[in-house]
Amino acid sequence: MDITTWIGIIIGLTALVGGYLLEGGHINGLLVGTAALIVFGGTIGAVIVSFPKKQLRQLPKALSIAFREKQRDPDKIIQEIVDMATTARRAGVLSLESRAMEHEDPFLRKGLTMIVDGTDPELTKQILELDMDAVEKNYSNLAKIFESAGGYAPTMGIIGTVMGLVHVLSNLADPASLAGSIATAFTATLYGVASANIIYLPIAAKIKQRSEEQTIEMEMMLEGILALQAGENPQLIRMKLTSFLPGELTGPAKQEKGTDDGEAA
Template identity: 70%
Template sequence: MDITTLIGLLIGLAALAGGYLWDGGHLDALIVPSAMLIVFGGTIGAVIVSFPRSQLSQFGKALSMAFKEHRRDPRESIEELVDMAAIARREGVLALENRAQEHEDPFLKDALMMVVDGTDPELTRQILELEIDAVEHQHEGWAKIFEAAGGYAPTMGIIGTVMGLIHVLGNLSDPGSLGPAIAVAFAATLYGVASANVIYLPIASKIKIRSQLQITEMELMLEGILALQAGENPQLIKKKLYSFIHAPHKTTAESAGEARGEED
């Protein structure tokens, strides 16, 4: 689990509640069931209307992506690809067949099997790029669900507030109750704006960042597989693949090894 997502949500909600309590407020005044029903129920309804069932059925996967750590360090993928490139250069790509069949990453497994089967490099690239595009498109759809919720929630909050004010103005016989009634009406606006900016939109951003990391790793694997298939020098492959990640990941020993590889 990615603890930063949970910590961020808790800090955001705690800051809102803490600021309210600091000024002498009471938490029970923020709990307004009718406003919750209007805002959260209305937001859920609007999202359901906006997206097809096939996309909504993946809501759990989308939420899971925001709370789960990235699968693996890209440096591990690089080292693995470099190791396989050395084996392929020394023994041939057929030597990777068993390793390909047992690999846990479905994308890399499919890529390796295409190389072992002797698939044309250009066709291999086309197929893998289509897979990457499909994954990226899927992740964009997941993020759009939360972005839509972040857009609808504040509007539902305003609607709830207007409905509350209509109720208040329709019962002016008791002026002493106007203040508390208006405060209750504005709770809907609070729910809408707070949920959009503390929950929905940040989760959408997290999904996009997670997607970028995964797509970058898949592109890294793609280039590594094609270089392996072309029989390139393993050290040159390492240098090429490290361009996909930040320079600080490289160690002095790795840089020295790459320099020796280029000299060879």
């Protein structure tokens, strides 16, 4: 579970409701069923119209991506590739066949299989890059669902407010109820803007972030696969792949930083 997604949503909603209550508001004033029906129902309807059924079926997967954090261990992948490079230099690439068939990562398994099968390096690169593009496009399509919801929700809120004001203006004979009715009408706008900026758009941003993480990891594996196929030195492969790790300084840059720190001391 990605606790940061839950924490962010809870903090955002708590800040809004808490600020309202500190100003002397009452919680009942925020609980308006008709406004919720108009905003959330209208947003769901607009999203359904905007996307094909096949893409909407991926919604549970999109929520899983946003609320669950996949355990990634790039160091382990690098070590595996380095070990395989060492084995390939000693016994040839055919010795990797068993590991290629059993590896848990489908992208790396596919690349290793092509190496063992003797696929042309350029073709190997093209096929794996197509797989990367497909994964990136899939993440983008999932994020678009929530981006669209984030765009529709404020508009639905405005529609709900206008509908509420129309109702208010049609009942001017009862001035005593005008203030409460107007407040109720504007609750729809609050629902629309709040849900867009605390739920829908942040979830879309989280899915895009997951896409970037996945893409970087696949780029690292692709580089390792091509290096394996080229028979490069295992330690050079390690140095090359380590550069994909976030926040890592390798090679001359790290040495230069260490020298600068020493001089500063």
